[in-house]
Amino acid sequence: MANIKRPNGTEDILPSVSRDWQNLERMLREIADVYGFREIRVPTFEQTDLFCRSVGETTDVVQKEMYTVSAKESKFTLRPEGTAGTIRAMLQNGLLNEALPQRVYYILSCFRHERPQAGRLREFHQFGVEMAGSPHASADAEVISLAKQIIDMVGIKGIELYINSIGCPTCRKAYHKALQEYFAASKDQLCETCLSRLEKNPMRILDCKSPICGEIAKDAPVILDYLCDECSTHFAQLKKHLEMLKIEYKVNPKIVRGLDYYTKTVFEFVTTDIGAQGTVCGGGRYDGLIGQLGGPETPALGFGMGLERLLLTLRNQGVTLSEEDTCDIYLAPMGEAAADKAFELTAALRQEGIAAQTDVMGRSLRAQMKYADKMNAKFTIVIGDNEIADGLADIKNMKTGEKTRIALTDTFAENFSTLLLDSLFAGEDTESLLG
């Protein structure tokens, strides 16, 4: 047993599941591409100030969850989310001076010092998109639609989409006031944390899981009643566009994102299949952020999707993303001369792009065959003194058991290649006939 262990809240992605990750990432890239999003890659750490100014000084993320290091005179922080760094990169590299809207996506790891639990890690991976330049609700619908298509295409079922509008600074001010007045009435019943929220961020009280606060919050004023004309039309437009796309949603006035930069539209895709942390995807509009970071006032929006949560949901729903690992052919030599021959042939096969394996353990024939089976080899070939003398050997199809004679010449790799293709084609042929 190794005595140095991985840090709490981190995960090793072992070969048995890395194939799932690869497939998921491939799908994400393909779908993002279809929507016109291009990949951006940003640093793992940024100047701490960036997150303070974007995510917000008062948020839990900034106040108690950031991994920050001091190096020389500067303070750096491992990114707790992807938006801040992405926007920073877009500004620094002048992407907003090019054709708008700018659409970018990323696949990256984020770091938050929280207590780990089901679906919550200290290092976790996110797929995210950011779209900058459009104030229109059709852009919101487009981004939501992208998330929806991903969820559908990877095969997750039973996910609910919740949307809400938290307004712009103007209408939120009025709403905050209304909330403060409402909760002030039952001040002595609120839990301690909510009491402190009353001043700073009364909207959070709506989210409180304490039964008492929940009871009180039940009849609290709803943000949607306080939206200014612009925000309320925007929300109506969003609903209209979602309906055009036939995307089902539920308006949930209690959705309050914990990052300060959100305005107007906020949304979450939630599953009940992975425990308490069911938000697989969350995002919204942040029309003020770019200006706040020193860029030109530019409306924008995006989302983050938790890849561990996505994969966990798939696993709990019994969906698999990848086939078992296989190898195309296993070469089983017997004796030293044969081992040399097999060694050469294996190399030649690999040059042809064929996944070939041969013995490197000095095993008996029987043991080699067992190993070939464990490796899921499609074909095996036994090479001994007879085969070397004849220059001929039998290739065995491990699924059907049928054998094909093949010459051990320079064209061996090529010949096997066509045999392999034929067998794949045969398999596909019957399936398509059935379909």
Place this chain on the structure above:
RNA sequence: GUGGGUAUAGCGUAGCUGGUUAACGCGUCAGUUUGUGGCACUGAAGACCAUCGGUUCGAAUCCGAUUAUCCACCCCA
């Protein structure tokens, strides 16, 4: 930061109210007559029973502390 649960071979578990070589399944390795896998069978390797301390003639088993881990709160993806 606050609760609660759990800690036995690579993995999953058993081990009842303390008593000689800690058990089982999966996995790994070797073999079941000499040149062919999946099934079955045989055997082997692999655990200072998380750590430290205490109770006891004697502890994996009881008590305490520590650490790790899981779940939940909080918060978020």
